[in-house]
Amino acid sequence: MSSSQLLGYVGKLLEVDLTEAKVSSQLITPQLEQFLGGTGFGTKLLYDLLPKGTDPLSPANILMFMTGPMTGSGSVMTGRHAAIAKSPLTGIFGYAMCGGFFGFQLKRAGYDGIILTGKAEKPIYIVIQDGLVEIRDASAFWGKGTHSMGKILDEEFKKTYYLGIGLAGENLVRIASIMDNDERAHGRTGLGAVMGSKNLKVIVAKGSGKIPTADPEAVKMFNQAAIEETKTNFMKKVLVDNYHKFGTSAMFGLSAIGYNLGIKNWQLRTWKEYTSISGQKLNKEFVTKNYHCYMCMIGCGRRVGDRKGPEYETLGALGSMCLNTNLESIIEMNKLCDDFGMDTIATGGILAYLMECSEKGLIDEKIEWGDSEMMTQLIKDIATKASELAVVLGQGTKKAAEHIPNSSDYAINVKGMEIPMHDPRGGMDLFYATASRGADHLQGVALTKFLGIPEFKLSMLTSNEKFCKISQDFNATLDSLCICKFGVVPQGPMTVTQILQQFKNVTGTDLSPEQLLEIGERIFNLQRLFNLREAKLTPEDDNLQPRFLEKNPTLAKEVRRYYRARKWDRDGVPKAETLKRLGLE
Structure with missing residues (x-):
């Protein structure tokens, strides 16, 4: 099938050789179509194109951002896109999904995805606008957090949609994330470090193109029916209403009493203090409004002031996992992680691991459970590689256990990635x-x-x-x-x-x-x-x-x-x- 016949796709992928500062594109082939889009496209391309044994932080690694056939189609609940590369955290297949608007804008700008190879000579950023691609000097952004960088971008582009890294990505911290407009994140597998290793700070996408669909009217009618069902079907209404009111933290309390929450680095199954950091308390005392991803009929995003608030995984990772009852500190640490560009699940798992090492007398440092001030400082240290210990921790618990004797049983991970907050x-x-x-x-x-x-x-x-x-x-x-x-x-x-x-x-x-x-x-x-x-x-x-x-x-x-x-x-x-x-x- 030729690219001009594809429905639901633009039909081409953007290729950027950062070493040569060269831009090109390739058509979506019938072989690639068998993998749908998103992580499917990324899986096929990474397997075919990446040389065996590639160092994840070398120029040879390939970083991709892929949309799916539903992205930009006007369908409800399709505001997601995928990031794919060999993971520097695990050394295996790495991917992370992200909501927001970047995927929608990338597709409207003329591309179903981006394939990035090589390494820029100096910090750069990429601007994609209606098929035009520019590689620009990013020296003004390098060293800045994602929040302040976003403000500069918004001033330059009026309203912009971007993916960017913070200091953790620049410093090649292996739990670094990639932020989408300071709201959503490609959190897992350390892909922010891959982006940093390529001297790539930001990708901006803006477009006005239309995505061809087989039956646009049927798409609209489907959306209307799906939304109506969430109002008239009891079970669907309960699901959507809870997600809308409390976001992903809606289930935090149930997880706590249902033996499903990470507590004290998984040493405990129950914790009576869970109400002090629950989604209900967050919503009542701190949340100012909801926000939505592209074509979302739920709106699970929570704003605390002008920043996004912590979600379920973050409340667990920076709260119950470390026996931290200070909800305000979790909100602030969440902001820090977003600004530095760090995965909150991995961060919480690493901090809990360190606290247990201290409790067991395996390290000289005294780090008490629930010490939110020490947690905050450690987050800053990890992102900036401020100490030898911080450098070790920034590699994840599996590698940290190689440096801290007799600690492997407390380094809770699978294949190098820390476990999420579901027991x-x-x-x-x-x-x-x-x-x-x-x-x-x-x-x-x-x-x-x-x-x-x-x-x-x-x-x-x-x-x-x-x-x-x-x-x-x-x-x-x-x-x-x-x-x-x-x-x-x-x-x-x-x-x-x-x-x-x-x-x-x-x-x-x-x-x-x-x-x-x-x-x-x-x-x-x-x-x-x-x-x-x-x-x-x-x-x-x-x-x-x-x-x-x-x-x-x-x-x-x-x-x-x-x-x-x-x-x-x-x-x-x-x-x-x-x-x-x-x-x-």
């Missing part, structure tokens, strides 16, 4: 152990199993390994379509059938639930192949720390059953017949 002992252990980028609560969600997905024949009776596989495959397609998961089953209001109908309205392509899952399976298996190539993974890598195995001592057997469900061999390698069926031979 593995509540059913997420298999999902974390087998996710393709390390501990990931967004590739598979065990906690929603009771809700079921009838199109995939998933219910409470489905085996854990089968549910994990199908959940991961489905979420791989959502990250490739670039649809927000708060808008889709099992945790959101739209069904699989509705998503497939809207996909047809946009692209003209009719997919069955089985075909959709096969695309996700293709993407997930290729990510596994990338990780096997780059890190030589073994079943021992698909595991958790001993702290969690006390609850589930048979996790290794579950992983083996999961391998069988995926048609992988005993070592977690996809079988030849599996790859052939998926077109990956």
